[in-house]
Amino acid sequence: MTSGTLSPGRARITARTLRTDKYWISPLLTVIGITAWITYATVRVFQQNYYWAAQGGDEAIRYLTPFYSPCISNGCIEGAAEWGTFLPDLWFIPYAALTLPFLFLFRFTCYYYRKAYYRSFWQSPTACAVNEPHKKYSGESRFPLLGQNSHRYFFYIAALISIINTIDAFHSFQSEDGSWGVGVGSIVLTANVILLWAYTASCHSCRHIMGGRLTNFSKHPLRYKGWTFVSKLNGKHQELAWTTLASLVVADFYVMAVAAGWITDFNTF
């Protein structure tokens, strides 16, 4: 081999790495975590059932899972479809087919997830100072990875979708007849929405738009404040990326469990 770390002139060491720690654990956990999540999400999204928890004959509670929001398929249960239905009810079209692709692309182009899947799935690099298996490398400078530069647009769209999720959480405190109350489900959905907002606001593109692109902070005191706040959140972006994956599953599973009648929601309605 005469390339990579064995290129002419470099130390004549053939080992792929001389690291002695368990550097492969973190990429392995990433692969397991992301694969498990995608499997769960795929099953749920195509299940087209148990997405709307309406308990009691008079539909006292109204919980809609984030995986089906907004529910815009002709197959959607009436109460769940708040934004009208216009998509044909076919098995291969998720009920929230309008938003899910954008949410997927938002996370797919996220700077943190990029790091996570480049390192684990793509092994580029497997870990720091561990030779990568690829012969050629051009990074994000060419098609298709050049497309990662569109992250900012998915950020805008994701922020709009977070508003819809917020409205869902808000409705979980109100029964069909308009009376207010609170249930375990309302708390679960609200916690999830707060985390989703934190994740979205901690986005690197958000940090840039907020103030990162400025040169003179002193001329833009409000944006400087905003940038400082987003920068703080941004420091936790990786943690929020994983926490929101978990909170989405918890929120969805809870709604499914109530909708399927496996558990009863405790509430004040």
Add this chain to the structure above:
Amino acid sequence: MGYKAKFRVYRGDGEQGGLENYEVDVNEGEVVLDIIHRLQATQTPDLAVRWNCKAGKCGSCSAEVNGKPRLLCMTRMSTFDENETITVTPMRAFPVIRDLVTNVSFNYTKARQIPAFAPPTDIKAGDYRMQQIDVERSQEFRKCIECFLCQDTCHVVRDHEENKESFAGPRFFIRAAELDMHPLDARTDRKSFAKAEQGLGMCNITKCCTDVCPEHIKITDNAIIPMKERVVDTKYDPVVFIGKILRRKPRETGKI
């Protein structure tokens, strides 16, 4: 609490060489560089190692300890097990001169390519003023001691010698960011330079540079990603693009 440590050290140059085993005395409170010096003093008087300050501030003693890019003078012996074999090699992304000493001139070539700081022409020297909050982002990058550990660990060049031509590396992305964010730098082409000449797009933000930086500079989060976002502003943002056409301004944004 002295003990004898097992060391494996690279001996040789870029033509031939290999790892050789030694047993060396270790005293409490020592760092890897002390052990290398003891090796020189007692067993291998011709062992080559580059160092200067022994305080983590000159950036000379960069090497790899147990496969990780590190400063020899800042790697404490107490972080290792007494019976573990400690491997010390030169940085593996650069050509070796001898033993632990590498030729890091790649980095100086890249440094020279960056256009220097350009003060505004409409302000007289002596009249330059700037606010602390405007310059603090650039100041983080001034902490750099030019140890080039980030350059060594970056897989773009470490694993692909051919990319050295087109890729400047993390140390010079922080230089680009430092100047682009500087309130008194008058150049407006730093973003296009980073993209076209420095190969910013080749970085896949996998953060190894940040992981190894002994100055704890947040290279990826505070320099590379903000620079990528700035490039998006000028190159890929259709909203900005349409706005520019309507206002008939050049695509490269100036300082705001």
